[in-house]
Amino acid sequence: MTIGPGIELGNEYLSARLAPAPEPACAPEVRLVISHDQFDTAARELRNAGARFITIFLAHTPARTLTAVLALSGRLVLLRAPLTAGLPFQAAELGGWWPAARWAAKELLESELGNASPTPRLTKPDADLLRPTVAGLDVFTIPYGPVRSGIFEAIQFQIETGGEDVPRLQTRPFFKHRGIEARFAGLRPDVAVHVAERVAGIASCAHAAAFSQAVERALGIQPPPRARAWRAVHCELERMACHLDVIAKEAETTALYVGQARFQILKERVQRLRARLTGSRFGRGVIVPGGVRADGGVGLDEICSELDELERDLVRDRRLFLGTASMTDRLIGGGHLARGLVEDYGAVGPVARGSGVSTDGRHERPYGDYDRLGVRVVVRREGDAMARINVRFGELSESLRLLRQAIDHLRRRGGELHTPLPEFGTGAACGWTEAPQGELLIWVEILDGIVGHVHIASPSLRNWALFDHAFPKDVLTDFAFIEHSFGLTPAGADR
Amino acid sequence: MLEWILRGLHKGRVTTRYPNCPEPSPDGFRGHVEVRNETAADASLAEVCPTGAITVDARGRIRLDRGRCILCGDCVRARPDRFTFQSHYETAADSRAALIAGVTDDEHALESTREALGRLASGLRRSIHVRHIDCGSDGCEEWEIQALWNPYYDIQRLGFFLTNSPRHADLLLVTGPVTDPMREPLRRTWQVMPEPKALVAVGTDACGGGLHRAERVTAGGVDQVLPVDVYIPGSPPAPIAIMHGLLLAIGLLTPEQVVA
Numbered sequence: 001m002t003i004g005p006g007i008e009l010g011n012e013y014l015s016a017r018l019a020p021a022p023e024p025a026c027a028p029e030v031r032l033v034i035s036h037d038q039f040d041t042a043a044r045e046l047r048n049a050g051a052r053f054i055t056i057f058l059a060h061t062p063a064r065t066l067t068a069v070l071a072l073s074g075r076l077v078l079l080r081a082p083l084t085a086g087l088p089f090q091a092a093e094l095g096g097w098w099p100a101a102r103w104a105a106k107e108l109l110e111s112e113l114g115n116a117s118p119t120p121r122l123t124k125p126d127a128d129l130l131r132p133t134v135a136g137l138d139v140f141t142i143p144y145g146p147v148r149s150g151i152f153e154a155i156q157f158q159i160e161t162g163g164e165d166v167p168r169l170q171t172r173p174f175f176k177h178r179g180i181e182a183r184f185a186g187l188r189p190d191v192a193v194h195v196a197e198r199v200a201g202i203a204s205c206a207h208a209a210a211f212s213q214a215v216e217r218a219l220g221i222q223p224p225p226r227a228r229a230w231r232a233v234h235c236e237l238e239r240m241a242c243h244l245d246v247i248a249k250e251a252e253t254t255a256l257y258v259g260q261a262r263f264q265i266l267k268e269r270v271q272r273l274r275a276r277l278t279g280s281r282f283g284r285g286v287i288v289p290g291g292v293r294a295d296g297g298v299g300l301d302e303i304c305s306e307l308d309e310l311e312r313d314l315v316r317d318r319r320l321f322l323g324t325a326s327m328t329d330r331l332i333g334g335g336h337l338a339r340g341l342v343e344d345y346g347a348v349g350p351v352a353r354g355s356g357v358s359t360d361g362r363h364e365r366p367y368g369d370y371d372r373l374g375v376r377v378v379v380r381r382e383g384d385a386m387a388r389i390n391v392r393f394g395e396l397s398e399s400l401r402l403l404r405q406a407i408d409h410l411r412r413r414g415g416e417l418h419t420p421l422p423e424f425g426t427g428a429a430c431g432w433t434e435a436p437q438g439e440l441l442i443w444v445e446i447l448d449g450i451v452g453h454v455h456i457a458s459p460s461l462r463n464w465a466l467f468d469h470a471f472p473k474d475v476l477t478d479f480a481f482i483e484h485s486f487g488l489t490p491a492g493a494d495r
Numbered sequence: 496m497l498e499w500i501l502r503g504l505h506k507g508r509v510t511t512r513y514p515n516c517p518e519p520s521p522d523g524f525r526g527h528v529e530v531r532n533e534t535a536a537d538a539s540l541a542e543v544c545p546t547g548a549i550t551v552d553a554r555g556r557i558r559l560d561r562g563r564c565i566l567c568g569d570c571v572r573a574r575p576d577r578f579t580f581q582s583h584y585e586t587a588a589d590s591r592a593a594l595i596a597g598v599t600d601d602e603h604a605l606e607s608t609r610e611a612l613g614r615l616a617s618g619l620r621r622s623i624h625v626r627h628i629d630c631g632s633d634g635c636e637e638w639e640i641q642a643l644w645n646p647y648y649d650i651q652r653l654g655f656f657l658t659n660s661p662r663h664a665d666l667l668l669v670t671g672p673v674t675d676p677m678r679e680p681l682r683r684t685w686q687v688m689p690e691p692k693a694l695v696a697v698g699t700d701a702c703g704g705g706l707h708r709a710e711r712v713t714a715g716g717v718d719q720v721l722p723v724d725v726y727i728p729g730s731p732p733a734p735i736a737i738m739h740g741l742l743l744a745i746g747l748l749t750p751e752q753v754v755a
Contacts (some may be wrong), residue, residue: 127679147628151627177676178671178712178713180707183708198706198730261503262506267645271642275521276522280566281639285568316502491634494631
């Protein structure tokens with residue numbers, strides 16, 4: 001059964017099919033309460049209807065509830081199955097037939113089983129434990145990481161190669177697991193947002209905004225319009241910095257050193273602008289549940305003139321970059337990802353958009369100011385590393401446009417920056433943003449004004465599952481290009 | 496290719512002249528927290544800090560541990576009469592005790608670590624090879640270390656080079672509170688580095704754990720695993736702050752000497 005574009009799949013439809021008792025939730029979140037033996041059938045039904053898997057976890061309030069979050073034509077569907085006792089083995093079932101759910105399900109089971117988990121464990125990696133799978137006389141295994149060459153975050157790739165081609169690659173995350181989700185519990189929302197900012201530092205604003213939106217939705221409040229516009233400004237600047245970083249790293253791998261320097265200069269200028277706006281080069285300490293803490297430290301006209309200058313240089317550097325054959329030759333056709341594969345793995349962000357999958361949290365489920373800003377989603381069909389870089393170039397221009405528009409809104413909107421939170425509010429909800437790496441979703445539970453259980457569905461973790469399949473025709477020396485073209489952060493994935 | 500070269504030349508010099516000239520930080524930059532009035536505080540003051548960096552002793556004196564301070568600003572907002580942000584970059588210190596503001600340092604202990612660092616620095620030549628290892632940072636420390644090699648900071652002009660092998664390295668930069676799976680890789684990386692060598696903890700997470708408590712999953716700071724020579728607090732420290740720390744490690748600057 002397929003649902004064509006434009007056909008709305010209403011609550012009624014799902015309600016009738018799955019016979020649930022919907023929980024109250026604010027749009028576009030749909031909650032379906034089902035019994036745990038219905039869980040698998042319901043998930044299959046939704047997958048057939050074209051749903052994209054986001055995450056699966058155990059919610060803790062009001063009772064232990066196995067919750068799967070799926071995205072279905074512009075709304076979130078939360079499948080909720082109360083678990084009175086026992087272990088969430090339904091998750092393992094789901095991970096068995098849905099590639100997108102495999103890692104999330106494994107993580108959930110391992111956290112429940114603890115030391116009784118079957119080995120090898122996803123969440124407790126051992127750098128020395130190699131498990132080669134390809135048999136052959138000349139095939140050898142390279143453990144690349146967790147101590148990387150260069151200044152990169154810790155992650156390990158087990159590369160099996162005969163010297164040139166890469167028949168199999170296994171990504172092993174969780175070397176950086178800091179147990180940060182547990183750190184949220186017991187804090188006030190305005191303090192817990194500091195933790196959210198430190199989940200993945202390079203996407204601090206996206207995490208702070210997603211967490212804040214979850215809190216706001218759970219407590220049923222709206223941040224004032226001026227705060228929403230400021231959030232868009234901080235998040236788009238962050239996206240620009242991340243995309244410029246990816247492009248600079250690609251230039252470095254082809255030894256295009258002037259190009260690398262040029263894009264590093266652009267990135268540094270964005271970081272300095274953010275430092276002047278917020279006092280932190282990563283935009284920290286500004287976005288809080290309820291709104292933002294302060295106006296930017298720089299006048300709006302000054303931001304605009306800085307953006308104009310950035311755009312002028314960016315346009316020239318982009319033309320040069322895309323016209324340098326030594327650069328584009330390495331990227332075109334490299335790390336090809338077929339559209340079907342991307343959909344199976346529920347990939348998000350530039351990785352998905354480079355393979356023709358038009359998914360963007362800002363467009364699918366507009367949050368904050370984005371329903372007024374109107375995001376144009378940049379999509380390329382080729383599916384190779386070049387396409388992912390082209391998506392980023394397209395999004396840089398789009399970010400500049402959105403920034404100017406958001407600044408325009410700020411000029412016209414006076415008023416408050418912060419809506420106070422109800423003091424002893426209780427609730428639970430999802431918040432989401434489109435981080436530079438892809439769609440980020442945070443589930444937050446609040447009891448009497450104190451944050452309880454938090455679950456983070458990281459775009460990096462979801463996209464990294466796909467990295468194992470990114471070497472269909474490529475050789476070992478293409479590794480760095482393909483890795484950079486993904487542009488992910490282990491800190492976000494490992495939490 | 497010619498066009499790239501012209502494009503590069505066109506921009507002119509953007510590189511900072513630090514440490515020969517001071518590098519001004521932008522207004523309102525959150526460099527570190529300063530205690531305004533250290534005495535006669537009540538114990539409730541400690542509660543404003545989410546990481547436990549602020550403590551008040553029995554005599555009502557405030558201690559602020561920069562090795563745990565994540566620069567969130569909760570204390571500055573709650574008690575502007577007691578705490579204030581300073582915008583300057585130079586926050587690195589050569590001992591864990593020197594990161595604690597508000598009490599007189601244990602001079603003797605400080606003196607001995609300084610001597611050790613001085614001896615170490617004299618063994619290092621002016622061509623320093625740097626290796627980095629991530630032990631669970633949030634990812635922005637890596638960005639700031641990478642930035643040192645961008646045209647704005649260009650730390651290569653001061654003789655710092657990146658090396659891919661720990662066997663060629665003089666300095667080891669460590670980020671993150673040291674997660675369980677990274678303990679052994681960190682220990683081994685340090686072990687294979689030739690003498691003389693120095694270990695630099697970059698970021699509050701590496702200095703004292705920051706938000707992360709010392710518990711099952713993290714060690715709560717690099718010095719719980721290996722001896723640290725220079726601490727660079729900050730969440731994350733700015734590139735100039737890291738540069739200051741590196742110059743401290745090789746003895747080109749002394750802790751008292753502040754350029755800004």
